[in-house]
Amino acid sequence: MASIEYRGSAGLERRGQPAFRTGHAYEVFRPPTPGPMDIRTIGGALVRAPIADLSLAEVGSDAQLMHHVRTQFASPRPSLFFLHVQIEGESVNRQGGREAALKAGDFTLCDGTRHYEATFAGPARMLVLGVPEAKLRRHIACPESLVAVPMSGSQGVSGLLSRFLCGYWSDCSRELGAGAAERVSLAVLDLLGAAYADVPRPQSGPASLGSAHRIRIINYIESNLHDPDLTPTRIAEACKITPRYLHHLFSDQDETVARYILRRRLDACARALESGAQRGRTVTAIAFDHGFNSPTHFGRVFRAKFGVTPREYRRTRARCA
Numbered sequence: 001m002a003s004i005e006y007r008g009s010a011g012l013e014r015r016g017q018p019a020f021r022t023g024h025a026y027e028v029f030r031p032p033t034p035g036p037m038d039i040r041t042i043g044g045a046l047v048r049a050p051i052a053d054l055s056l057a058e059v060g061s062d063a064q065l066m067h068h069v070r071t072q073f074a075s076p077r078p079s080l081f082f083l084h085v086q087i088e089g090e091s092v093n094r095q096g097g098r099e100a101a102l103k104a105g106d107f108t109l110c111d112g113t114r115h116y117e118a119t120f121a122g123p124a125r126m127l128v129l130g131v132p133e134a135k136l137r138r139h140i141a142c143p144e145s146l147v148a149v150p151m152s153g154s155q156g157v158s159g160l161l162s163r164f165l166c167g168y169w170s171d172c173s174r175e176l177g178a179g180a181a182e183r184v185s186l187a188v189l190d191l192l193g194a195a196y197a198d199v200p201r202p203q204s205g206p207a208s209l210g211s212a213h214r215i216r217i218i219n220y221i222e223s224n225l226h227d228p229d230l231t232p233t234r235i236a237e238a239c240k241i242t243p244r245y246l247h248h249l250f251s252d253q254d255e256t257v258a259r260y261i262l263r264r265r266l267d268a269c270a271r272a273l274e275s276g277a278q279r280g281r282t283v284t285a286i287a288f289d290h291g292f293n294s295p296t297h298f299g300r301v302f303r304a305k306f307g308v309t310p311r312e313y314r315r316t317r318a319r320c321a
Contacts, residue, residue, distance in 0.1 A: 052178075052185035055130040056169060058087070061120045079133040080112040081143055083192070085153070085165055089124025093117070098148035105153025105162045109196075111144050127169055131189070134254065138263075139193035141218050142211035146196055161191040179317050183274060186267070193222075213241065214249050217257075225265050228293040232257045265290045266305050269298070273314040283310045 050056075084093055086102040093100045093108050095116035100108035110116045113133070118126075136143050153162035168184065197219055216239050224230050235257065236243040250257050272278045272286045287298040287310070302310050 050181070051168075051188065052181045053132060053135065054185045054188065056165070057128045057130075058169065059126045059128055061124055061126075062122075080130045081133055081136050082110045082112055083127075083129040083131065083165075084108050084110060084118065085127040085129065085162055087125040087127055087166065089120065089122055091121075091124055091126060092119045093148055094119075095148045096144075100148045100150035102150060103153075105159065105166075107151050107153060107158070107162055108148055109143060109146050111147050114144075114147075116147070127165055129165060129188070131192075135189065136192075137253070138260075139189045140196050141214040143196075145211055146199060149199060151195060151199075156195075157191060157197075158195040161188070161195050164188065164191060179274065183271065186271060210249055213239065213245075217246065217249065218260075221257075221261055221264065225261070225268060226289060226291050228291050230261060230291060261291075262301060263305070265292065266302060269302065269310070270306065270313065273310060274317040279314075279318075283314070286310075 084091070084102065085107040086104055088104055091102050093102065093110060093116065095110055095114065100106075102108060112130070133143075140146065151158040151162075153159050165188065197215070217235060220235060220238055221230065232246055233243050236246040239246070246257060250260070253260075255263065268290045269286055269292075272281075272289070273283070278286060284295045284298075287295060292298040299309055302313070306313055308316065
């Protein structure tokens with residue numbers, strides 16, 4: 001059987017290696033065997049580096065074909081999408097009738113709820129980023145339409161994301177505190193959303209057309225969060241659809257358009273309150289920067305989401321930094 005090895009950066013092995021042996025990375029790649037996989041038959045060690053609720057693992061493999069079959073795993077963990085970032089060598093990743101040929105730096109997205117394959121023609125190394133499905137959908141509309149789309153690691157925002165992840169991995173022997181890890185995970189998700197923002201989706205029917213509209217809507221919202229007049233009616237006018245259709249497009253999502261706007265504004269304010277570069281600015285100024293026009297309203301909705309006032313949040317995060 002071809003060997004498969006899971007590696008961590010120097011220093012990661014001391015983080016309780018056995019606890020990670022059944023982590024999400026084992027769900028990513030599985031050599032094609034006729035029966036259940038015994039982890040003792042796989043060479044090397046599985047080591048993951050968590051980034052808040054994201055997970056990151058390095059996979060080193062000889063030439064082989066590896067399968068992921070979701071039904072093999074009876075687990076209470078949430079559904080995941082996986083980002084495969086090629087570090088060395090080459091691979092071909094297949095899912096949904098498409099295939100992505102990756103060279104060093106390139107990456108592609110895979111839906112962990114469905115079968116996919118990865119083929120390594122020779123020795124190769126790959127980073128695998130696991131993202132909870134619910135969290136990914138807040139940054140990428142209809143991510144299942146983007147599986148096995150090759151993304152360049154040499155240019156644009158996709159190249160920036162690739163370098164960021166590889167740079168983080170090479171330096172992750174120093175474990176981050178909870179506050180710093182959360183900020184890094186948000187940076188990764190923001191870059192991920194930006195990298196896929198302009199990738200065309202197949203337009204084969206009403207469902208894919210609705211997904212395309214949602215993508216345009218989310219991009220418009222993200223670009224105008226600072227505008228206090230950003231309302232569903234304003235968004236519908238800018239995207240040339242009716243307000244009724246706008247609400248229909250979000251009817252199968254976890255939150256309404258208005259709640260999506262509020263959550264994204266609060267997340268942006270929380271990051272600003274944590275930032276050392278923003279410490280000289282008042283809480284009210286930060287709230288106004290992100291589309292709030294009432295300090296009282298901002299304080300109330302911030303406390304409802306985070307459980308503390310904006311000033312308490314800033315003091316607590318400053319101590320954790």
